[in-house]
Amino acid sequence: MLHEIFYIRSFDEPWWMLEGWQENIVSRKSFSNAGQAQKYFDREVQALSLRFTEQKRQGRSIAFWNPGDLAYCSNCEEDLQVYHGLLWLVNNKLVN
Template structure:
């Protein structure tokens, strides 16, 4: 099973820190890699138009951000950058190759 996940958080998606699944905004499942890839490419096109900054790690993780989008962290007592992350999972694990 292939999953394409969109998460919004204050760290890049490849860290997958404890509780990362609580940051998931949308999750879509696909039976084939072709359908998952097509959906992911559509998201990447959309996010590339909306956010000026982008970074990719392996094929599984891409994050986008706008430097003006921050949220205040009471525990840290500072503003943290917000990242919009896309993750491609295959059978629950990051898809690091095609």
Template sequence: MVEIIYMKADYEPWWEFEGWEEHILERISFNEENEAQEYLNKKLEEFRGNFPFEKAKGDKYWAFWSVKEQCFCDSCDEDLQIYHGIIWNKLR
């Protein structure tokens, strides 16, 4: 079984900081890996069309962003980049 997770946060998805699951916007499970791969490819293509910047870590994490999408951090007293993260999560 495979999950494709879409999260939106002020950090890249591979950090998986405590509470990262609170930033999940979509979580879809697939019984067949090939179906999950097809969905992932479509999602990555969609995000590549919507965001000018992309960074991947291994074959499990992708982060997309635009410099126009930021949020202000009161405790940091600065603007933070917003990332749209995709996670390939293979379940046992």
């Protein structure tokens, strides 16, 4: 099984995986072992928890943000909240 953990910076929580979500990937790590993936994921969660005050989980994906951390969305023509998220896929599917 291929475990992939993506760090995503976007206007949406990572689990939405809306069309074009790949354009928001900051980094990607691949693992053939679930244990190694879990250790990496836990370290990343701990590090991001120190940087951001808010978090929301859905399955094994998690979004982090600081209220008021906004960026201009040219498609929306307004400022939107920026989310930093971890997305865990196994064989290209969300892990719950």
